[in-house]
Each structure stands twice: as C-alpha cells, then as structure tokens.
Amino acid sequence: MRLNTIKPGEGAKRPRLRVGRGASAGQGKTCGRGVKGQRARKGGYHKVGFEGGQMPLQRRLPKTGFTSAIKPTRAELTLDNLSRLPAGEVNLAALKAANLVPAHAERVKVILSGKVDKAYVVKGADVTATKGAKSAVEAAGGRFEA
Numbered sequence: 001m002r003l004n005t006i007k008p009g010e011g012a013k014r015p016r017l018r019v020g021r022g023a024s025a026g027q028g029k030t031c032g033r034g035v036k037g038q039r040a041r042k043g044g045y046h047k048v049g050f051e052g053g054q055m056p057l058q059r060r061l062p063k064t065g066f067t068s069a070i071k072p073t074r075a076e077l078t079l080d081n082l083s084r085l086p087a088g089e090v091n092l093a094a095l096k097a098a099n100l101v102p103a104h105a106e107r108v109k110v111i112l113s114g115k116v117d118k119a120y121v122v123k124g125a126d127v128t129a130t131k132g133a134k135s136a137v138e139a140a141g142g143r144f145e146a
Contacts, residue, residue, distance in 0.1 A: 075105035079136055080114030087118035092126045116140045 019031035030040065038044040038052075049056045081100050082090070092108060095101045101108050110122070112132030119141035122129070127144075129137065134144060 072104060073106040075101040075108045077101060077108050077110050078113035079110065079116045079133060082110060082120065082137075083114070083116050083118060085120070087120060090120050090122045090127070091124045095127070110134075110137070112136055116142075118142075121145060 017027060017032075018025065019027040020029075022028045033040040038046075049058055051057070077095065077100055084100065085094065085098055092101075092105070095108060096103055096105070106126065108127045110127065110129035110133040112130055116136055117140055120137055121142060122137065122144045123146075125146050129144060137144070
C-alpha cells in the first residue's frame, strides 16, 4: 500500500447537498428548513438548551452536591502518617512542622488506617481521633489529652 493510493471507503464522502435549486432537486423553495418560524430564518437560532422561552431543563432540575465551607480548615491524619513522628508529645504545631497536615489546617482528626507502635501523647482540643484510632494509640501506650 502506498500513500498516493489511499482513498476513503465507499460511500464515506457524499457530495454537498445543493439546496434551493428548484422543486425537482428535492430541496427547493424552503431548502429543507420547513415553513416559517425561528429556525427558517437566516441567523435565527439560540444558545444550546434554549427552549423557546420555556424554563430550560438545566434550570428546572434541582442543584445537587455540596461544597463544604470548612473543608480547607480541616485535615485527616492516618496512623501510618502519625508513626512517622518520634514518640512523645504530638500537637497541631508539631504536625504542621512535620508537614503531615497542611499549614492552613485548624483542626486535625486521626483516623484508623495502619498501625502505630510508639507511645504518643496527643495534646490539644484541635487534634481529635476516631474511636478505632484512639483505642489503637492507647493500646500502644499513648493517650489523648485535651
């Protein structure tokens, strides 16, 4: 096969429909646009979704989803990430210094994902934990203090 012998498949390229060339051509007079109305006019069309003044579908349907306003100020911390710190006292400032939570976080929640084998003393009301994470930290010899 050579590049100069490549042709489109049979019936892939149809000739342009020449409208407005008389009744015998099949697309004469109104040229396939029907009779009167906005779509029959030159330049007469509207944006996508326009329904002739009726409330469009995208506005009739209810809005879905939810965007939390407090999400940027909250952070999650897994037990695996917590175990990167040396044993001892853990608070929000220590977590930010170790780059385990974002700098803009105001509250942190420790979640049960992974294992912890060091004794941590988690201090501060801004660091909380799930039941499972709390029991895992306490089982390793640590504790939570408000």
